[in-house]
Amino acid sequence: MALKSHIARGVGRLTDLVFTRGQGSYVQTSCGKRFLDFTTGIGVVNTGHSHPRVVAAAKEQLDSIVHSQVNIGHHDKMLELTELLLPNLPRGLDTIYYGTTGAEAVENAVKMARVMTGKHAIVVFRGGYHGRTFGTMAMTTSSRIYRQKFGPLIPGVHVTPFPFEYHGITSDMAMNELEQLFKDTLHEEDVAAFVIEPVLGEGGYVPAPPDFLKKVREFANSKNALMICDEVQTGFGRTGSLFACDSDYYGDDVQPDILTMAKGIASGFPLSGVATYREIADQCEPGMLGGTYAGNALSCAAAVATQKVIHDENLVENSAKMGVRLRDNLRSIQQSEVSKGLIGDIRGLGLMTGVEFDKEAEPGIKAKLSQACLKERLLLLGCSTYEVVRFVPPLNISEEDVDMGCEKFENALKSVL
Helix, strand or coil, rough: HHHHHHCCCCCCCCCCCEEEEEEEEEECCCCEEEEECCHHHCCCCCEEEEEECCHHHHHHHHHHCCCCCCCCCHHHHHHHHHHHCCCCCCCCCCCEECCCCCHHHHHHHHHHHHHHCCEEEEEEECCCCCCCCCHHHHHCCHHHHHHHHCCCCCEEEEEEEEHHHHHHHCCHHHHHHHHHHHHCCCCCCCCEEEECCCCCCCCEEEECCCHHHHHHHCCCCHHHEEEEEEECCCCCCCCCCCCCHHHHCCCCCCCCCCCEECCHHHHCCCCCCEECHHHCCCCCCCCCCCCCCCCCCCCCCCHHHHHHHHHHHCCCHHHHHHHHHHHHHHHHHHHHHCCCCEEEEEEEECEEEEEECCCCCCCHHEEEEEHHHHHCCCEEEEEEECCCEECCCCCCCCCCHHHHHHHHHHHHHHCCC
16 A cells, blocks of 8 residues: 555554454454454453443443543543542552553653652663653663664663563562662662563563562662552553552562553553552642543543453453463473474463573574464564563453464464474
């Protein structure tokens, strides 16, 4: 199509296909080709494409009100969504700000932290992805592509290692580096918050070791700083818990001061949120927060339906169960002759799984494998500066489609290796 040439080339794409339909775990192109989707719009349509209940809720809302601007008044769907979310947030979080995108949520979380503490510096962890705006670009280190040639970025952001045991960085080593940062570079009187993804997303689908978030929480307390958990990608059942930081995996000792959320909140409708304590949120005076499309009524209606689907259809439990099945299948492939011993690590929580190839694999294998998967009618993305492919299917995926996706992956692997 000639029109494709008029779309900005700065947007990277897996394919040049034109998608016209999506249903459940599958999408369809303008040519009628059907693909099993193990990307879900990068962890967005957790309820599957075009879930009937979400679609029905959106259609009904279209007949009521589409845009009810938050600086003018409340709307009923935002209040209904808040009523659903509050009991399910990590304990104690009782106040929510609604935005549009994940990056917007992170920036507003930083605003709240700075106002609350009266301090400015932000500590982030290497490999994290927090967005593409100027504030969140400075916080993102999952790949240089997100920030190259855009500088200077905002000052006051400091990077410390994230524990990545496959690459030799243990939890203790990461904590030692964090402590050293405060000896040679930072003073606690300057630091407002620590911002961390419980599971690195774009950085390689790497879960933090169970003890690490607890250590960061304790360290933040010792520096009179806040802890912000960025759950834009991990939230709403993706990791087999509604929120990763509130899971059995991390225990009861990780309680963020601020939680950011987006992606899976509304099944593809643009919506994000910042959950915190009223004490923190109330430090922002009226007018300090807001946005034209913040907490859009149509998106909130879709989010209400999404929360009900997640609950009624046991999607959190299915995510945990199917995640185990997925990784078991992938480990069988890893141990077979097909992999030629080149799959080095399989990791993840719930239906957020990364497969990393070892250093003996051909450079660029993740991109070649993604293209080979297309020939198998499977959508699969890479991530990280390492050779990692990520498996992000819908949370309501069936056992049959998990197995079929792994079979397609295995066939693609054969063609690449």
